[in-house]
Structures are given as C-alpha cells and as structure tokens.
Amino acid sequence: MLKFSALPPLALYIHLPWCIKKCPYCDFNSHEIRQNAVGHGLPDATQQAYVDALLKDLENTLPLIWGRAIHSIFMGGGTPSLFSGQAIDRLLAGIRARVRLNAGAEITLEANPGAVEAKRFEAYARAGVNRISLGVQSFSDEKLKALGRIHGRREAIEAAQIAHEIVGNFNIDLMYALPGQTVAQASADITQALALQPTHLSAYQLTLEPNTLFHRYPPQLPNDDLALDIEQVVHETLLKAGFIQYEVSAFSKGEQYYCRHNLNYWQFGDYLGIGAGAHGKITLHDSVIRQVRFKQPTSYLQAVAKNAVQEEHKVVAEQLPFEFMLNTLRLNQGFDLRLFTERTSLPLTSLLLKLERAEQRGLIERDHRWVRPTALGRRFLNDLQQIFL
Numbered sequence: 213m214l215k216f217s218a219l220p221p222l223a224l225y226i227h228l229p230w231c232i233k234k235c236p237y238c239d240f241n242s243h244e245i246r247q248n249a250v251g252h253g254l255p256d257a258t259q260q261a262y263v264d265a266l267l268k269d270l271e272n273t274l275p276l277i278w279g280r281a282i283h284s285i286f287m288g289g290g291t292p293s294l295f296s297g298q299a300i301d302r303l304l305a306g307i308r309a310r311v312r313l314n315a316g317a318e319i320t321l322e323a324n325p326g327a328v329e330a331k332r333f334e335a336y337a338r339a340g341v342n343r344i345s346l347g348v349q350s351f352s353d354e355k356l357k358a359l360g361r362i363h364g365r366r367e368a369i370e371a372a373q374i375a376h377e378i379v380g381n382f383n384i385d386l387m388y389a390l391p392g393q394t395v396a397q398a399s400a401d402i403t404q405a406l407a408l409q410p411t412h413l414s415a416y417q418l419t420l421e422p423n424t425l426f427h428r429y430p431p432q433l434p435n436d437d438l439a440l441d442i443e444q445v446v447h448e449t450l451l452k453a454g455f456i457q458y459e460v461s462a463f464s465k466g467e468q469y470y471c472r473h474n475l476n477y478w479q480f481g482d483y484l485g486i487g488a489g490a491h492g493k494i495t496l497h498d499s500v501i502r503q504v505r506f507k508q509p510t511s512y513l514q515a516v517a518k519n520a521v522q523e524e525h526k527v528v529a530e531q532l533p534f535e536f537m538l539n540t541l542r543l544n545q546g547f548d549l550r551l552f553t554e555r556t557s558l559p560l561t562s563l564l565l566k567l568e569r570a571e572q573r574g575l576i577e578r579d580h581r582w583v584r585p586t587a588l589g590r591r592f593l594n595d596l597q598q599i600f601l
C-alpha cells in the first residue's frame with residue numbers, strides 16, 4: 213500500500229467542449245455547435261446549463277479534495293471563448309464559493325482567434341481570468357486555410373493585440389511543419405508572433421492523430437529532415453529573442469511566466485478535471501486515483517445530476533514511476549530526486565537501475581539531487597521514457 217506524507221499541489225482543469233467548426237487535425241474532445249443553433253455562438257441556454265453542470269460536477273467531487281486549496285485553473289477546449297463573460301464570471305464565482313482558491317492563482321482561458329471580442333475579454337478579466345492562451349497556429353492565410361481554421365492572419369493579430377492590452381499575460385499556440393511549409397515560412401510565423409509580445413509561446417509540431425480527417429486524408433507534410441530544420445529554426449528564433457524553453461514545446465519570456473497549470477502536470481502534481489471528457493488525477497493518503505468524465509456533452513449533462521465520472525481507478529503502484537517519468541522528463545530542468553518519493557511515495561531504489569541505463573545511453577545527466585534530460589534525451593524523448601516503462 214502507498215503512504216503519502218504530503219499531498220501535491222492541486223490544479224483545476226475545466227473542459228468547455230464546443231467549437232464553431234471541427235479542425236481536420238484535431239483529436240481533442242471538441243464538438244461542432246449544431247447548425248441550427250441561434251446566431252453564430254453557443255446558445256445562452258446551453259452555456260447556462262453547462263455552467264450549472266460544471267458546478268454540480270465540482271460539488272460531487274468535493275469529498276475527494278476536502279480542505280485542499282487550488283493553485284491554478286485552466287479553462288480549455290474546445291473553444292472556451294464561445295462562453296460569454298457573464299457565464300465565465302458565474303463559473304469562477306461558483307468555484308470560489310465551493311473551494312479555496314489561492315490568492316494570485318493563475319486562471320487561464322483558451323481562446324480561438326475566430327471567436328475573440330474585446331468586450332468579452334474585458335469581462336473575462338473582471339471575472340478573474342489573468343492569462344489567455346490563443347490558438348493561433350499560423351499567421352499565414354494560406355496555412356490557416358489548409359488547417360481548416362475559421363480565422364485568418366488579421367484576426368490572429370487582432371486577437372493577440374486584445375489579449376496583450378486587456379490581460380497582458382498571454383500565450384500563443386503555434387504549430388509547425390505544416391502542409392507545404394518551408395523553413396522561411398515557419399520562421400516568419402515565429403517572428404510575427406514575437407512582434408505581438410506574448411509572455412509565453414507553445415510551439416507544436418503538427419501530428420496526424422488517429423480518428424481525424426487529416427489521418428484519413430493526409431496532407432503533404434514536410435519530410436523528417438525538413439521538419440527537423442524547421443523545428444531548429446523555431447527553437448533558435450525563440451531562444452535568441454530571450455525566451456526560455458522549459459518544456460518540450462513550451463517557451464516563456466521568464467520564469468514568472470511559466471504556465472503554472474501545465475508545470476503542475478509535468479511535475480506530477482494533482483489535478484481535478486471537470487467537464488465533458490475531463491481527466492483527473494488525485495492523490496489520497498494511501499493511493500492515487502484517476503478519473504475520466506463522460507465524453508459526449510449530452511451524456512455528461514445527463515449524468516452530472518448523479519455522477520459525471522464514467523471511469524475511476526486506482527493507479528497501481530508499479531505504474532507510478534513510469535507515469536512520473538513520462539511527465540517530468542518533458543521538463544528541460546528535469547526533476548529533484550526528492551520529488552519522486554514525494555509524488556509516488558515509493559523508494560528511489562525502484563528507479564536506480566533504469567536511471568543508470570538512461571545515463572549510459574547519454575539520455576540523461578544527474579547528480580546526487582537532480583536528473584535532467586540531455587539534448588539527446590530531449591530529441592529521443594520517447595526512447596528515454598520507454599526505459600522507465
């Protein structure tokens with residue numbers, strides 16, 4: 213049996229599952245708003261019902277997190293910016309009334325440049341949102357069209373300007389190695405992003421995920437060599453501009469702008485996930501449990517009156533070291549060895565042989581306190597993680 217002497221920090225993830233249009237590369241739990249919906253946005257009644265459901269979901273889960281404070285909230289999607297300022301305000305006020313939220317907690321809302329209005333952002337900020345994450349993907353109209361996005365270069369720039377003015381602390385998501393992309397085009401995307409003064413930038417290589425339209429009808433993507441060249445220029449441009457790479461895809465203008473919510477995942481912290489399809493990981497005094505909620509918004513809305521959790525299981529102790537390494541090895545700084553025992557309650561001895569193997573292969577470097585992936589380890593992260601399976 214596991215025995216934890218301290219519980220990890222707790223974050224709250226809230227899934228808002230609707231989008232105006234499903235992107236052909238996207239395998240997130242996102243659902244197109246029905247064609248017959250009123251106007252362009254998400255009907256008010258749906259927003260209200262969903263906020264009620266989220267608060268009920270949180271209430272149902274309170275016994276699992278009794279007495280614990282929340283240090284960050286992330287509203288992800290889907291397209292959370294389809295929700296009105298009033299709906300987000302009611303949601304955040306409802307959360308504060310039910311759980312203790314740390315003073316200065318990071319509260320992020322994901323927004324799609326195709327669904328951004330200045331007035332709405334002002335209302336989000338008044339509601340307590342202090343960080344915006346913008347799904348820009350590219351600043352090229354041609355690439356955005358190829359990606360099936362509903363926004364163009366102009367909307368992306370305007371959205372970033374609004375985020376900069378109103379919230380200040382904002383992230384831009386970009387994807388690279390896009391269909392037909394050249395090194396110069398990828399470089400132009402990064403340069404344009406930097407000109408908009410984000411505090412954080414996430415750069416993801418486009419992947420063809422199973423169960424997406426792109427997987428069934430693959431576009432012409434750059435070959436491996438070109439993709440590597442593109443990645444290099446993306447990373448170099450960001451580093452030259454003074455950004456710190458602290459995780460495989462995450463770059464920040466300074467330590468104070470690290471995404472605390474995501475950092476908590478990568479440090480194998482706890483998170484409660486509410487909303488359709490949301491995942492959670494909660495440490496109890498003698499076990500770690502994982503939860504998944506009903507994925508379809510309609511099933512979720514129906515189930516929540518009793519229990520929105522579709523699946524819950526205890527993580528077996530033997531699985532914990534791998535899960536810990538899967539996350540922490542994504543961080544450039546690696547991890548403090550004491551964190552392993554703190555987060556898994558297992559002795560370090562269970563890890564030592566594998567650490568030795570990884571070190572011999574040049575994938576990690578370590579001393580008596582720290583383990584960090586080398587440049588080679590970061591490049592072959594999958595191989596490195598597999599050692600701990």
Ligand SMILES: C[S@@+](CC[C@H](N)C(=O)[O-])C[C@H]1O[C@@H](n2cnc3c(N)ncnc32)[C@H](O)[C@@H]1O
Nearest residue numbers: 237238289290291323324347385416417418419
């Ligand atoms: C939860 S998603 C969506 C955020 C928001 N709905 C949007 O698309 O504007 C977060 C980010 O993951 C990245 N992403 C999604 N699908 C991807 C894929 N197949 N390959 C690489 N990155 C992907 C995109 O950069 C996206 O902004």
Ligand code: SF4
Nearest residue numbers: 231234235238242290
């Ligand atoms: S807007 Fe974002 S979440 Fe929605 S379908 Fe596109 S990539 Fe997926």
